[in-house]
Amino acid sequence: MESAHTDEFALPRSRAANEKLHAMIPGGAHTYAKGDDQYPEHLAPVISHGRGAHVWDVDGNRYVEYGSGLRSVSLGHAHPRVLAAVRRELDRGGNFVRPSIVEAEAAERFLETVPTAEMVKFAKNGSDVTTAAVRLARAVTGRTRVAICADHPFFSVDDWFIGTTPMSAGIPAAITDLTVAFPYGDLAATEDVLTRYRGEVACLVLEPAGHAEPPPGYLAGLRRLADRHGCVLVFDEMITGFRWSEAGAQGLYGVVPDLSTFGKALGNGFAVSALAGRRDLMEWGGLRHTGDRVFLLSTTHGAETHALAAAMAVQTTYVEEGVTARLHALGERLAAGVREAAAGMGVGDHVLVRGRASNLVFATLDARGEPSQEYRTLFLRQLLAGGVLAPSFVVSSALGDADIDRTVAVVAGACAVYRKALDVGDPTPWLGGRPVKPVFRRLV
Incomplete structure (x- = not known):
C-alpha cells in the first residue's frame, strides 16, 4: 500500500464490515483486544487474509503486521511447515x-x-x-x-x-x-x-x-x-x-x-x-x-489432531531454524530504528520502545511525560496510513529487513506529526474522532 496522508486515508469497506460484526457479535470481535475501540475511529481494518508478515484488509490495503494474532502467530501467517503438518492430519480425521x-x-x-x-x-x-x-x-x-x-x-x-x-x-x-x-x-x-x-x-x-x-x-x-x-x-x-x-x-x-x-x-x-x-x-x-x-x-x-500437529511443527521449526534468536535479532533492529527515528524528530522522550526484543511494545507519552491515549491514537493513525498495522511492535520471524526499514520510515513520519502536536499542545486535530480506549474499563 502506498503511503497516504492521514486525512485522505479511509477504510469504507472495513467500516461497513465492523458495523455488520457489531450487529451480530457482542463487541464486534471475539477478543476484546481486537475490538475497534482499540483503533482510531473508523480506521479499524477488517482482515481479508494474511501471508508471512503481511495482512490485507477488505479494502485491499496491505500492511506490515506486528503482534500477529495477539502474539500467537510468531512464524508468520500460513507458514508452510505448519500447514503441511496440519494438512496431513486433516485427511486422517480430527x-x-x-x-x-x-x-x-x-x-x-x-x-x-x-x-x-x-x-x-x-x-x-x-x-x-x-x-x-x-x-x-x-x-x-x-x-x-x-x-x-x-x-x-x-x-x-x-x-x-x-x-x-x-x-x-x-x-x-x-x-x-x-x-x-x-x-x-x-x-x-x-x-x-x-x-x-x-x-x-x-x-x-x-x-x-x-x-x-x-x-x-x-x-x-x-x-x-x-x-x-x-x-x-x-x-x-x-x-x-x-x-x-x-x-x-x-x-x-x-x-x-x-x-x-x-x-x-x-x-x-x-x-x-x-x-x-x-x-x-x-x-x-x-x-x-x-x-x-x-x-x-x-x-x-x-x-484435535490438526492443532497438535501444528504445535509439533512449530516446536520443530523453532529448534531447527533458530527462530527465537531470529525474533530477537529482528526486534533489536526494529527497536534501534524506532528509537533513532523518534530522537531524530525530537520525540525520543515521548515515543518509547520497551520490552524484550522478541516482545516489544511502545508507549506514547504527552508533553508531561504521562501515558496518553490521545497521542497513541495519533500515532496509530499515522502508522495505518503508512501501511503498518501495529498495536505493538511484537515481531514475527516472517519479517524481513525491508519490512523493518519500511516500518522505521513510517514511524519517522508519524513522529514528525507527533512533534507538531506537542508543539501546539493539542493532538486533537490529528485524532480523526474519539481516542482509542483501554481494554479493561468499567463503562463502555
Whole structure:
C-alpha cells in the first residue's frame, strides 16, 4: 500500500464490515483486544487474509503486521511447515472417541522441548489451562486463596481473575475476595502477603518475565518463598513461551515452577494450549493416584489432531531454524530504528520502545511525560496510513529487513506529526474522532 496522508486515508469497506460484526457479535470481535475501540475511529481494518508478515484488509490495503494474532502467530501467517503438518492430519480425521496416537506424540515432543515439565495436558485456550492450574493448586494444598502478580495484565477469562479487573460485572465478590495480589520483583512484599494470609494461599501466579528482565535472584527467591509457605508456583508462559526460549522463561532463567501454562506461539495461530508441570501434582487430575479426583481439564476439542500437529511443527521449526534468536535479532533492529527515528524528530522522550526484543511494545507519552491515549491514537493513525498495522511492535520471524526499514520510515513520519502536536499542545486535530480506549474499563 502506498503511503497516504492521514486525512485522505479511509477504510469504507472495513467500516461497513465492523458495523455488520457489531450487529451480530457482542463487541464486534471475539477478543476484546481486537475490538475497534482499540483503533482510531473508523480506521479499524477488517482482515481479508494474511501471508508471512503481511495482512490485507477488505479494502485491499496491505500492511506490515506486528503482534500477529495477539502474539500467537510468531512464524508468520500460513507458514508452510505448519500447514503441511496440519494438512496431513486433516485427511486422517480430527477427533475420535478415544485418544489418538498423535496425543502421545505431541506430549512427547512438548516434554522434550520443555524438559523442566514432567507431564502435560493440552487444551484450546490459555484461560482454560491457567484456571486448571489454579484448581489443581487449590486441590493439592487444600487452600482457597490465589495470589496473582498485580503487574501483569491478564491471566484468564474466569472469575478468579476477571473479578479483579474493572470489568468485574457479574462476578460475585465472594469469589473475587479469594484473589490477592503481590508486586513483581519485590520478594519482601510478596512474603508480607503470604504471611498476612498464612496457610491460606494455594498458589502464586505470574508471568516469569515482562517488559523488564527479572531482578537478579528474583525468580529463585520466589521459588524459595513458595516452598517455605507451602504454595504452588505457577508460571504463565503464554507470552514468554518460545519468545524467551523454546523452553520458555523457565528454560532461560533456570528456575523450575511447579506448574506452567503455554499457548499463543505454541500453535502459530491454531488453537492449542498446554498445562505442564510436576508429575506428582499433575497426576491428581489422572487415574493413577489414591486421593480425591480433580477435574483438571476435560475438553472435547482439546486434542484435535490438526492443532497438535501444528504445535509439533512449530516446536520443530523453532529448534531447527533458530527462530527465537531470529525474533530477537529482528526486534533489536526494529527497536534501534524506532528509537533513532523518534530522537531524530525530537520525540525520543515521548515515543518509547520497551520490552524484550522478541516482545516489544511502545508507549506514547504527552508533553508531561504521562501515558496518553490521545497521542497513541495519533500515532496509530499515522502508522495505518503508512501501511503498518501495529498495536505493538511484537515481531514475527516472517519479517524481513525491508519490512523493518519500511516500518522505521513510517514511524519517522508519524513522529514528525507527533512533534507538531506537542508543539501546539493539542493532538486533537490529528485524532480523526474519539481516542482509542483501554481494554479493561468499567463503562463502555
